[in-house]
Amino acid sequence: xxxxxxxxxxxxxxxxxxxxxxxxxxxxxxxxxxxxxxxxxxxxxxxxxxxxxxxxxxxxxxxxxxxxxxxxxxxxxxxxxxxxxxxxxxxxxxxxxxxxxxxxxxxxxxxxxxxxxxxxxxxxxxxxxxxxxxxxxxxxxxxxxxxxxxxxxxxxxxxxxxxxxxxxxxxxxxxxxxxxx
Numbered sequence: 114x115x116x117x118x119x120x121x122x123x124x125x126x127x128x129x130x131x132x133x134x135x136x137x138x139x140x141x142x143x144x145x146x147x148x149x150x151x152x153x154x155x156x157x158x159x160x161x162x163x164x165x166x167x168x169x170x171x172x173x174x175x176x177x178x179x180x181x182x183x184x185x186x187x188x189x190x191x192x193x194x195x196x197x198x199x200x201x202x203x204x205x206x207x208x209x210x211x212x213x214x215x216x217x218x219x220x221x222x223x224x225x226x227x228x229x230x231x232x233x234x235x236x237x238x239x240x241x242x243x244x245x246x247x248x249x250x251x252x253x254x255x256x257x258x259x260x261x262x263x264x265x266x267x268x269x270x271x272x273x274x275x276x277x278x279x280x281x282x283x284x285x286x287x288x289x290x291x292x293x294x
Contacts, residue, residue: 117271120219122173125188130173130206132219138169139293140267141176142223145176145210146183147194151262151279153265155199159250159265161287162203168294169269172203177211180261186206206220220258224267226273237280268293 118136119130132140141161146152162172176191178184184191188208195201211220231253232238245252245259252259262279264286274293277286 115222117219117222117267117273117279120222122175122217122219123209125192125205125207127187127207130204132173135173135267136173137269138171138261138271139268140171141290141292142173142175142219142222142265142267144180144261144263145174145205146180146261147176147186147191147260148183151260152282154193154233154262155201156281157283157287159199159201159203161273161290162201163293165205165291170294174201174203175211175217177209177214177261178208183261211250211263221271223257223276224258227265229253229259229278230271230276232259232278234283235280238275238278239262241278241280266293268291 118133121131124130129150134239141158143158145155158172158224162170175186176184188205192205193207210216241260260279264277265273266275266277266289268274275289
């Protein structure tokens with residue numbers, strides 16, 4: 114049976130970044146977009162990275178253009194945007210699909226480990242529910258990633274321990290990740 118460490122992600126440079134390189138670390142795998150209402154999530158993710166990279170935190174940022182075309186730029190333009198607007202220091206991987214027949218295998222694995230459990234409570238959660246029902250009235254019944262900035266948290270033993278939807282509190286996300294460090 115495959116584990117998190119058996120997967121890799123394509124880099125902008127055309128190589129593969131093996132998750133085996135992150136053994137013993139806490140890893141956050143997130144699909145991102147530069148033109149999304151959730152794009153400001155980059156700021157707390159970067160702050161978390163800066164505060165805890167030395168403690169063993171890694172961020173695997175995979176830009177994705179599958180959700181309303183909100184990441185149309187080239188890999189280089191995405192990287193430049195993230196550095197200029199959010200001063201990101203963690204690397205962005207190659208823009209890739211996270212759902213469908215061209216989805217990266219690592220995302221198929223992550224979704225198999227932590228499926229969709231809902232958007233939570235609050236106005237953003239209700240808005241996402243209404244929007245998703247327009248696309249697929251049965252969206253709740255599959256593990257697919259629903260939108261940009263879905264975050265998977267992997268513990269130091271390689272277990273996928275939590276999935277945070279983009280509508281969930283970034284404070285709760287930060288506290289959860291810090292609890293694993």
